[in-house]
Amino acid sequence: MKRILFVASEAMPFITTGGMGEVVGALPKTLVAESDHDVRVILPYYRAVKEKFGDSLEFVGSTQIQLSWRKQYCGIFKAVSNGVIYYFVDNEYYFDRESVYGEFDDGERFAFFGKAVLEALPLIDFFPDILHAHDWQAALSVIYLRTHFGEDARYKTIKSIFTIHNIEYQGRYSMDMAGDLFGFEGWHTQIVEYDGGINLLKGAVECCDRLTTVSPTYANELHDDVVSRGLGPIIRRNAEKMCGILNGIDTDVYNPSTDPFLHKNFTLKTATVQRRKNKAEIQEFFGLPVRNDVVLIAMITRLVRHKGLDLVTDALHGLLESEKNVQMVVLGKGDYNYEHCLCNLSDAFPEQLRTYIGFDAGLAHRVYSGADLFLMPSESEPCGLAQMIAAHYGAVPIIRQVGGLRDSIKDCFEKDGIGFTFYEYNPQVMSDNIRRAIRLYFDQPDAFKKVRNLGMQTDFTWARSAHSYLELYNNL
Numbered sequence: 001m002k003r004i005l006f007v008a009s010e011a012m013p014f015i016t017t018g019g020m021g022e023v024v025g026a027l028p029k030t031l032v033a034e035s036d037h038d039v040r041v042i043l044p045y046y047r048a049v050k051e052k053f054g055d056s057l058e059f060v061g062s063t064q065i066q067l068s069w070r071k072q073y074c075g076i077f078k079a080v081s082n083g084v085i086y087y088f089v090d091n092e093y094y095f096d097r098e099s100v101y102g103e104f105d106d107g108e109r110f111a112f113f114g115k116a117v118l119e120a121l122p123l124i125d126f127f128p129d130i131l132h133a134h135d136w137q138a139a140l141s142v143i144y145l146r147t148h149f150g151e152d153a154r155y156k157t158i159k160s161i162f163t164i165h166n167i168e169y170q171g172r173y174s175m176d177m178a179g180d181l182f183g184f185e186g187w188h189t190q191i192v193e194y195d196g197g198i199n200l201l202k203g204a205v206e207c208c209d210r211l212t213t214v215s216p217t218y219a220n221e222l223h224d225d226v227v228s229r230g231l232g233p234i235i236r237r238n239a240e241k242m243c244g245i246l247n248g249i250d251t252d253v254y255n256p257s258t259d260p261f262l263h264k265n266f267t268l269k270t271a272t273v274q275r276r277k278n279k280a281e282i283q284e285f286f287g288l289p290v291r292n293d294v295v296l297i298a299m300i301t302r303l304v305r306h307k308g309l310d311l312v313t314d315a316l317h318g319l320l321e322s323e324k325n326v327q328m329v330v331l332g333k334g335d336y337n338y339e340h341c342l343c344n345l346s347d348a349f350p351e352q353l354r355t356y357i358g359f360d361a362g363l364a365h366r367v368y369s370g371a372d373l374f375l376m377p378s379e380s381e382p383c384g385l386a387q388m389i390a391a392h393y394g395a396v397p398i399i400r401q402v403g404g405l406r407d408s409i410k411d412c413f414e415k416d417g418i419g420f421t422f423y424e425y426n427p428q429v430m431s432d433n434i435r436r437a438i439r440l441y442f443d444q445p446d447a448f449k450k451v452r453n454l455g456m457q458t459d460f461t462w463a464r465s466a467h468s469y470l471e472l473y474n475n476l
């Protein structure tokens, strides 16, 4: 039995802005179910969590955190969800904010969080064997463990694992914040220094005992300077402690036969009939002509470059003009340019393209349950959860073969293929593959249905990957 503490800036069911929060929500409960490890999670106590869950949390205690010259209050709250204990780091100055990220002082907020996690261990009376931190917002817990707590006998034996969910976000700050904010001096500074500034993700990569990322292919791709956004040398230097473990999806949340958000629930047996009704409901919701003789393609994504939005905005006009039996819905928000471009295209093709600029989990579930095809042409993709959810809900994925997309979806022309795949990052190549999917949908409905059904039957559960994490913990 090992004690494992997950450190992260988001976790379902409390708070999430993307895939990482879903993973940190689902993995601990699976680990608890599949082993005798004591797995707990620690998160910031954001305003949104307080508003929704505040009444049900238990106050554990409080302490003071020293951050360079600052001394700050830190309260700890606690909740139990699915057999997992969650702790929340409370400080209203840092976390009683409108948003989770994107505040002017994110560096300071997550420095406080990283320090507070370690200072809170005596308070929660839980010194873990393994501290498992996720992404740059949790990086400082791994770094401080070596720098500021390295001499303390209670902390010395704690091993650390750092998981990169997306290297696009690294936590970069200017060098003059090293001492004044983060409290680094001497050799501590060298740990976080990169490219003339501070890079927190780099610091955690250097300090952790094991480094993981969320798919085997992404683990390989990270050696490349472009994919790793400049961190290639650091990744290569730490390669022997790195591995890639493919994420799963939370099938308690994503279960088409029980999903409370769906217009019509379905199983493999009832999929064809019920999905058709869901498709009609989606068409109606988006104001598209309600027709079953069109193919409905969906995208659910952050509207940012690395999700392949350049390909989409390049290709869409030509595709919609030439394929009149195609409808498309895009759900997401992000960069203004992409939002604007998609809205313009939607104005030009009102009967074919509709967008929902924003994020709405319930609507996302409904879209998965009614779309025929699901497009995910990412430029880079650490793992990607949407393609797995889509396949599980019977929306056949069209993906670019990178990162976890490549590891989870094979082309239907191969054995066990459950989607349409392409590699070249080129709008024409993407369009050709969308057309390939459209042709199969219309010309060979039985073959299409076979691909869909195989996707729905594929095992995307966490149980499939949890054993790789258990092996990692056991070998530490």
Ligand code: GLC
Pocket: 018, 019, 020, 023, 165, 166, 214, 247, 381, 382, 383, 384, 385, 404
């Ligand atoms: C990030 C990545 C995504 C991955 C998720 C969970 O959101 O962009 O590819 O699936 O983290 O690990």
